[in-house]
Amino acid sequence: xxxxxxxxxxxxxxxxxxxxxxxxxxxxxxxxxxxxxxxxxxxxxxxxxxxxxxxxxxxxxxxxxxxxxxxxxxxxxxxxxxxxxxxxxxxxxxxxxxxxxxxxxxxxxxxxxxxxxxxxxxxxxxxxxxxxxxxxxxxxxxxxxxxxxxxxxxxxxxxxxxxxxxxxxxxxxxxxxxxxxxxxxxxxxxxxxxxxxxxxxxxxxxxxxxxxxxxxxxxxxxxxxxxxxxxxxxxxxxxxxxxxxxxxxxxxxxxxxxxxxxxxxxxxxxxxxxxxxxxxxxxx
Amino acid sequence: xxxxxxxxxxxxxxxxxxxxxxxxxxxxxxxxxxxxxxxxxxxxxxxxxxxxxxxxxxxxxxxxxxxxxxxxxxxxxxxxxxxxxxxxxxxxxxxxxxxxxxxxxxxxxxxxxxxxxxxxxxxxxxxxxxxxxxxxxxxxxxxxxxxxxxxxxxxxxxxxxxxxxxxxxxxxxxxxxxxxxxxxxxxxxxxxxxxxxxxxxxxxxxxxxxxxxxxxxxxxxxxxxxxxxx
Numbered sequence: 400x401x402x403x404x405x406x407x408x409x410x411x412x413x414x415x416x417x418x419x420x421x422x423x424x425x426x427x428x429x430x431x432x433x434x435x436x437x438x439x440x441x442x443x444x445x446x447x448x449x450x451x452x453x454x455x456x457x458x459x460x461x462x463x464x465x466x467x468x469x470x471x472x473x474x475x476x477x478x479x480x481x482x483x484x485x486x487x488x489x490x491x492x493x494x495x496x497x498x499x500x501x502x503x504x505x506x507x508x509x510x511x512x513x514x515x516x517x518x519x520x521x522x523x524x525x526x527x528x529x530x531x532x533x534x535x536x537x538x539x540x541x542x543x544x545x546x547x548x549x550x551x552x553x554x555x556x557x558x559x560x561x562x563x564x565x566x567x568x569x570x571x572x573x574x575x576x577x578x579x580x581x582x583x584x585x586x587x588x589x590x591x592x593x594x595x596x597x598x599x600x601x602x603x604x605x606x607x608x609x610x611x612x613x614x615x616x617x618x619x620x621x622x623x624x625x626x627x628x629x630x631x632x633x634x635x636x637x638x639x640x641x642x643x644x645x646x647x648x649x650x651x652x653x654x655x656x657x658x659x660x661x662x663x664x665x666x667x668x669x670x671x672x673x674x675x676x677x678x679x680x681x682x683x
Numbered sequence: 684x685x686x687x688x689x690x691x692x693x694x695x696x697x698x699x700x701x702x703x704x705x706x707x708x709x710x711x712x713x714x715x716x717x718x719x720x721x722x723x724x725x726x727x728x729x730x731x732x733x734x735x736x737x738x739x740x741x742x743x744x745x746x747x748x749x750x751x752x753x754x755x756x757x758x759x760x761x762x763x764x765x766x767x768x769x770x771x772x773x774x775x776x777x778x779x780x781x782x783x784x785x786x787x788x789x790x791x792x793x794x795x796x797x798x799x800x801x802x803x804x805x806x807x808x809x810x811x812x813x814x815x816x817x818x819x820x821x822x823x824x825x826x827x828x829x830x831x832x833x834x835x836x837x838x839x840x841x842x843x844x845x846x847x848x849x850x851x852x853x854x855x856x857x858x859x860x861x862x863x864x865x866x867x868x869x870x871x872x873x874x875x876x877x878x879x880x881x882x883x884x885x886x887x888x889x890x891x892x893x894x895x896x897x898x899x900x901x902x903x904x905x906x907x908x909x910x911x912x913x
Binding site for chain 2 (some may be wrong): 414415418419421422425426429432433435436439447448451452455521522523524525526527530532533610613614616617621628632633635636637647650651654657658660662665669672673676677681
């Protein structure tokens with residue numbers, strides 16, 4: 400018995416070492432490209448030619464970042480921020496109210512409404528690209544913030560409503576009922592009682608939407624062609640096309656600049672994001 | 684057109700292998716990890732939050748030939764002439780690179796879903812099996828996998844749906860080239876609609892993609908219902 404236990408614990412120890420090694424290797428694969436990019440953004444052109452790619456920068460060279468911000472990047476940042484903030488606010492307000500109504504109020508067509516939002520998950524963006532483009536060009540909405548905000552909100556709604564619905568399913572009705580008995584109206588109960596208790600789910604939906612909006616490519620590529628209205632993602636692409644082909648430093652700097660805001664959000668709120676993604680996927 | 688549909692199906696099948704299979708493997712590794720689980724989980728997830736534009740620009744540089752990128756420089760340590768290998772501009776590898784990049788970007792999503800499903804496998808069951816003398820592999824096959832089945836089906840549907848309409852990574856990484864070897868149906872649809880201005884044909888292609896996605900979702904559902912009955 401003694402020997403057997405020893406054998407098992409030895410086997411387990413070997414297994415643990417193997418797992419640790421594999422996980423380190425995976426870490427390298429998933430994180431190194433980004434680290435390499437950030438290091439690369441701090442190298443001069445000469446360093447790229449003379450030393451191997453994986454070498455660390457000899458000393459920190461910020462010229463690449465200067466080049467990036469001399470380009471239009473400041474403007475791209477403002478565009479992306481405005482769009483992301485509006486998308487987040489509108490999506491959170493609308494989807495929380497829709498989900499609250501569906502799960503707590505009684506009205507006709509409630510079930511149909513839930514299905515309607517569930518169906519939204521199935522709609523691929525390809526179907527709406529052409530009609531939206533043609534409509535926008537008729538009503539002069541191309542190259543505006545709204546041309547991106549509207550489809551992003553629409554495509555974000557189904558998933559956000561699902562998340563809020565899952566949250567409200569476990570929401571205690573007693574508080575709302577007590578408020579109703581005390582003569583509190585539905586809208587007042589919603590803003591005063593329900594919203595403060597939704598803090599976590601609101602953060603989850605908001606971070607998810609913010610990151611998706613920041614990274615969104617196909618709508619902006621289709622609806623925006625003036626340089627002034629480009630988002631960072633589009634700006635990055637056009638910047639690389641113009642200057643990045645020979646000199647890699649500025650390209651890496653531009654990539655880093657566009658990725659850093661999402662990294663910061665993710666660093667602080669990854670817990671909420673991951674919760675939202677697993678929840679939504681298992682349900683949907 | 685059928686060529687791009689073929690590429691898309693090829694890509695989607697590979698995505699199921701890479702993202703669902705890879706995600707499952709990653710989740711199991713994650714669940715076996717002893718220390719810093721949370722840190723690893725958070726870091727594996729990084730490629731998901733990076734925009735596909737940034738990721739593709741990174742990969743374009745890493746797999747570059749002129750001047751030699753990171754990957755080829757590492758390869759040249761094994762064999763000096765490998766420094767000239769082409770990846771993104773090679774007819775034979777372009778679709779493979781698109782497949783790899785798409786899988787790389789998304790695998791962590793399915794890792795997370797499998798991981799949270801793994802946590803729901805009752806500990807008492809695996810413990811009982813272990814006492815009865817079942818090996819780790821047996822426990823995994825007979826107890827863990829059946830528990831993961833709902834998550835598995837959901838994941839396959841999600842991956843199929845995502846891959847059938849994949850546009851970003853093909854267009855950004857290889858622009859569908861060289862000579863259309865990595866063109867997907869969504870890319871073909873986009874080119875027809877917006878570059879050639881064939882609005883009607885483009886819309887028809889878009890509807891084709893919708894019905895194709897629906898068809899696959901229904902087929903997977905049917906298959907899962909049938910195998911449950913057996």
